[in-house]
Amino acid sequence: MIRYRIRELRRVPVGLLRPHPHNWRTHSQSQCAALRSVLHEIGYASALLAYELPDGTLQLIDGHLRADAEPDSVAPVLVLDVSADEAQKILLTHDPLAEMAGVDAEQLARALCEVALRSPAMREMLAVKALRGVCADVALASTVAAEPVIAE
Numbered sequence: 001m002i003r004y005r006i007r008e009l010r011r012v013p014v015g016l017l018r019p020h021p022h023n024w025r026t027h028s029q030s031q032c033a034a035l036r037s038v039l040h041e042i043g044y045a046s047a048l049l050a051y052e053l054p055d056g057t058l059q060l061i062d063g064h065l066r067a068d069a070e071p072d073s074v075a076p077v078l079v080l081d082v083s084a085d086e087a088q089k090i091l092l093t094h095d096p097l098a099e100m101a102g103v104d105a106e107q108l109a110r111a112l113c114e115v116a117l118r119s120p121a122m123r124e125m126l127a128v129k130a131l132r133g134v135c136a137d138v139a140l141a142s143t144v145a146a147e148p149v150i151a152e
Helices: 029-041 064-069 084-099 105-114 120-131 138-143
Strands: 006-013 048-052 058-062 074-080
Touching (some): 006 048, 029 064, 029 120, 048 084, 058 064, 058 074, 058 084
Parallel strands (some): 048 074
Antiparallel strands (some): 006 074
């Protein structure tokens, strides 16, 4: 049986969140710029992960970049019912699991052609992914739409 570990969803001032001391991820300036663009264009569409320490503060497990990118914001935080050891396991496995996903280049190209990305940082992020060979067709970088595609 799979345990349900989400205790609650809270809206938390980001400045109150404590970074995990074993966070092993680093983030470039371009990644931070792309994330800021996403947050400003779309907003928070997923929650940060944290667990409560004995003193009541929340220790981040996932979402360090989102917290760093907009330190004065209020963010959605899933407070998990996990131990410190379990939190560290989540920290170690959360991103690598996502990175194991494959890419359907045709679906990605179609989505990129149908969506308007106003932010140069978001367009650059997706073009870089295509140029790094994430997609089978390197020409995909040129399909990132700067203006909406109008279906007639």
